[in-house]
Amino acid sequence: MHQFEDDRELEARGYKREMPRQFSVFSLVALSFSLTCTWSGTGSSMGISIKEASAAGTLWSIPVAALMTFILSAGVAELASAYPVAGAQYYWAFFLASDNYRAFASYMNGWLSILGWWLASAAACNFIASLILSIAYLWYPEYQSQNWHEWLVYLGIVWLAVALNTFGSQLLPLFNRFNFILAFSTLTATTITLFVCSRNNHAPAEWTFADTTNETGWPSNGFAFMLAVSNAVYAFLGTDCGAHLCEEIRNPAQNAPKIILYPILIGLITAFPFACACMNAITDVDAVLNTPSGLPLIEIYYQSTQSKSASSVLLATFAICFFGCSVANGTTCSRTLWAVSRDNMLPFSKIWSKIDPTFQIPLNALLLSGTVISLYGLIFLGSSTAFSAMVGAAVIFLQTSCALPQAILLWRGRDNVLPERPFSLGRFGPVVNFLAVAWVIFLDVISCIPTELPVTKENMNYISVVSIGLTSIVLLIYVFSKKGKYLGPRMPSEEIGLDGDAIAGKEGQEFGEYETTDCDKDPASFNKE
Structure with missing residues (x-):
C-alpha cells in the first residue's frame, strides 16, 4: 500500500498524518523487542522467581507467561489491524462500546494505558540504576548505597532516554536496529560464557529443571509457581507498543500485528536459554538470594566466572541493552500521550497534542512523560517497597488496558462490531478473547496477593493500594x-455517524464541526463498506 493510501485511511478515521512514516517492519519489531526486552526482564526479576519457585519454576514460568501473553496479544493484534490508530486501547474501547458508555470506557482505558507505560518506564530506569550501582559495589564492597544515590542515577537515565528520543528522533529506526543486533550478540555471548565457565562446577540438572521448592512461606508449591508466572509476565510487558506507533509505518493494518506478535516469539526463544544458563551457573542459592548488592544477577555472573572483571563486563553490556528498553519506553509513552490528547482526553490536551516542527515528534508529551517518571522516582527516596508497588502496578494497568476492549468485544458480539481487517482470528476469535480476559482477571488478582508469609509491613504487597489509588485519581x-x-475519538460525519449527543456537545468545536447523518450508528459500519 502506498503512503498516500495509508494517509487517506487515517484521514477517513478523523486524523491527518503528523508523524513521518519512517519505520520499517524490522525497525519497529526491533523497537518492540528492545521495549519488551524479555531476556533482560527475565534477568532483572530472577531473584524473585527463584525464591518463589526455585530454578525449575523460574524456567518453566517463562513459556507459560509467553503463551498467555501471546493469547492476549493476538486479540490486541486483531484490534490493531481493525483500527490502526496510535491511540490504540482508548480508541478501540470507544468504537467497540455502546453509545451510552463509549466515552467513559475510552477515557478509563486510555488512562490505564498511560499509567501502565509510565510505571513500566520507571521500573526499567530503576533497574538500570541498580545495575550500575551493583557494579560499583562489586569492586568496592565497603560502599554503602543510599536511596538518593540510586535516584540520581535513575534521573540521569530518564533524561538521557528523553534526549535520545529528541535529538536522535530521526535516527530512532537505526538506533533500534543497532540495539536489536547488540542485544542478540550480548545474549549469545553471555549464555555461552555462563555455560563454558561453569562447565566443571554447576548446579545439578535435577535442581535446574525439576525443583520447584518455594521459600515464600506459602504451603502450596503450585500457588508459588503461579506467583512466579505472574512475575515472568513482566518480561513480556509492552507488546502493544506496535499499536501505538502504527501511524509511523506503512500499511499499518497489515504490519502492526507482526510488530505486536513477533517480539513475543523472539523473546521466548532468547529468554529461555539465557535463564537455563543462569540457573546452571548457580552453586550457592543463598548467596544469590541474599547478595549484599541487592542484585541476584551479578552474583550469578560472579559464581560462574569467578572474575570481577568478567562479571562487570557482562553486567555493563546487559545494562546497555536494557537502556534500549528505556529509550523505546520513552518513544511509546510520548506517542500514547500525543494520540489521546488529539481528542482532548487529558487536562491541557492542546499542549500535549503538538508535534514539534524541528524534531517531528510530540516533544511536549515526551517532556511530560520524563517529568512524571522523574517524580515517580522520588517515591523511592521514602520507601523502596512503595516504589516496587508502583512499578508492579504496571502489569495490572497495561494488561487490563489490553483486555478491556476484548471484554467489550465479547459482550457486544464480535460479528456485530468488528470491521473487516487483514489480520483476523476467525473462528478462534471468541476463544482467544475469552482466554485473554480470564487470564488478565486472574493475573490482576494474583498480582495483589502478598508474595511472602507471614506478612509484615516490609514485605506487604501494596499493588492493590496503588492501583486503586491511581484509578481513583483518574476518576x-x-x-x-x-x-x-470528553467526547471520544473524532470521526467525519460523512464516513460514520454517531448519536447526536456525542457529536453536538458543548465542546464539539474542539474536535471540529460534525453533522449527524442517516448512516448506521454502529462505528463498524464505515469499515465494513
Whole structure:
C-alpha cells in the first residue's frame, strides 16, 4: 500500500498524518523487542522467581507467561489491524462500546494505558540504576548505597532516554536496529560464557529443571509457581507498543500485528536459554538470594566466572541493552500521550497534542512523560517497597488496558462490531478473547496477593493500594474536569455517524464541526463498506 493510501485511511478515521512514516517492519519489531526486552526482564526479576519457585519454576514460568501473553496479544493484534490508530486501547474501547458508555470506557482505558507505560518506564530506569550501582559495589564492597544515590542515577537515565528520543528522533529506526543486533550478540555471548565457565562446577540438572521448592512461606508449591508466572509476565510487558506507533509505518493494518506478535516469539526463544544458563551457573542459592548488592544477577555472573572483571563486563553490556528498553519506553509513552490528547482526553490536551516542527515528534508529551517518571522516582527516596508497588502496578494497568476492549468485544458480539481487517482470528476469535480476559482477571488478582508469609509491613504487597489509588485519581479528574466534555475519538460525519449527543456537545468545536447523518450508528459500519 502506498503512503498516500495509508494517509487517506487515517484521514477517513478523523486524523491527518503528523508523524513521518519512517519505520520499517524490522525497525519497529526491533523497537518492540528492545521495549519488551524479555531476556533482560527475565534477568532483572530472577531473584524473585527463584525464591518463589526455585530454578525449575523460574524456567518453566517463562513459556507459560509467553503463551498467555501471546493469547492476549493476538486479540490486541486483531484490534490493531481493525483500527490502526496510535491511540490504540482508548480508541478501540470507544468504537467497540455502546453509545451510552463509549466515552467513559475510552477515557478509563486510555488512562490505564498511560499509567501502565509510565510505571513500566520507571521500573526499567530503576533497574538500570541498580545495575550500575551493583557494579560499583562489586569492586568496592565497603560502599554503602543510599536511596538518593540510586535516584540520581535513575534521573540521569530518564533524561538521557528523553534526549535520545529528541535529538536522535530521526535516527530512532537505526538506533533500534543497532540495539536489536547488540542485544542478540550480548545474549549469545553471555549464555555461552555462563555455560563454558561453569562447565566443571554447576548446579545439578535435577535442581535446574525439576525443583520447584518455594521459600515464600506459602504451603502450596503450585500457588508459588503461579506467583512466579505472574512475575515472568513482566518480561513480556509492552507488546502493544506496535499499536501505538502504527501511524509511523506503512500499511499499518497489515504490519502492526507482526510488530505486536513477533517480539513475543523472539523473546521466548532468547529468554529461555539465557535463564537455563543462569540457573546452571548457580552453586550457592543463598548467596544469590541474599547478595549484599541487592542484585541476584551479578552474583550469578560472579559464581560462574569467578572474575570481577568478567562479571562487570557482562553486567555493563546487559545494562546497555536494557537502556534500549528505556529509550523505546520513552518513544511509546510520548506517542500514547500525543494520540489521546488529539481528542482532548487529558487536562491541557492542546499542549500535549503538538508535534514539534524541528524534531517531528510530540516533544511536549515526551517532556511530560520524563517529568512524571522523574517524580515517580522520588517515591523511592521514602520507601523502596512503595516504589516496587508502583512499578508492579504496571502489569495490572497495561494488561487490563489490553483486555478491556476484548471484554467489550465479547459482550457486544464480535460479528456485530468488528470491521473487516487483514489480520483476523476467525473462528478462534471468541476463544482467544475469552482466554485473554480470564487470564488478565486472574493475573490482576494474583498480582495483589502478598508474595511472602507471614506478612509484615516490609514485605506487604501494596499493588492493590496503588492501583486503586491511581484509578481513583483518574476518576476524580473525569468527574470534575472531563465528564460531558470528553467526547471520544473524532470521526467525519460523512464516513460514520454517531448519536447526536456525542457529536453536538458543548465542546464539539474542539474536535471540529460534525453533522449527524442517516448512516448506521454502529462505528463498524464505515469499515465494513
